[in-house]
Amino acid sequence: MDLLQRLRSGLKATRSLLGEKFTAVGWTVTPETLEEALLASDVGIEAAETVARDFDVARRRGQVTPGGEQAWLLARVQAMLTIDDGGVRRGKPHVTLVVGVNGTGKTTTAAKLAGKAREGGRSAMLVAADTFRAAAIEQLQAWGQRMSVPVLTRGPGADPGAVVFDSLQAALARGTDDVIIDTAGRLHTRHNLMAELEKVRKVCGRAVPDAPHEVLLVLDAPTGTNGLVQAREFRAHVGVTGVVLTKLDGTAKGGVVLAVARELGVPVRWVGVGEAPEDLLPFDPGLFATALLEELR
């Protein structure tokens, strides 16, 4: 299956919901019906209002031809999803820090990323810096075995900063291409968590100049726009450079991708459409907009 096909199937629920919304109003696309349909898929108030307002303006200016509403919407959504941040900085080892609240899919995503590195012929290492729960380390170790990627850790209760520093030293010594660091999503308090992540981030830079090269915030689509407040907190404390939106399969809230782009201003890099290693897809604004909206044509 090609990428568009996989996205289509991952976005099925959201696309059907949008299709239903437009069917319900007899395909009379007005700023109001458009805004309502978008809100139902959790694009967030700001993004929905922006699209609806732009639609109104474009229509008045005669830029939307009758029957051309869907094409206009597709182009607008694609533009909103396109955030030019100059691309990811590269490094050797290339260090990716994976952050986010518990249960969003951090560990799974870290493992999937390691699998992608391997597929691309690069050597990879996973680092279990979520030392808060023993189960979290075991989960990453199980993934490591499955993907044939070494997992470095120090066991439950170890200082995450020390784990990360040692692991990066090892990666330097081994000449590892990609290091992916899995972190805790919950500690005793949120303040502790942010302080720990800030420290881990600093330690990365002490071990490898310029690291981390990418800080990926994992958000899950079912949580939708409710996850944005926490997302801002992570952005403020850990300097998020990219977003991974997981669990798009089985939720009609896929529109949240627009809220993420609009309200965080951080590019989405990957989307998760299932639990298997191959269910992590690179994010492409054009393909995503197409897979989301093509039912409307």
Ligand SMILES: Nc1nc2c(ncn2[C@@H]2O[C@H](COP(=O)(O)OP(=O)(O)O)[C@@H](O)[C@H]2O)c(=O)[nH]1
């Ligand atoms: N359906 C679906 N499940 C996912 C996806 N990503 C992760 N999961 C599941 O979400 C649950 C929590 O994932 P985990 O990686 O442990 O989250 P963490 O607490 O952030 O590390 C697991 O059961 C994963 O298999 C996805 O894209 N789609």
Ligand SMILES: [Mg+2]
């Ligand atoms: Mg985890």
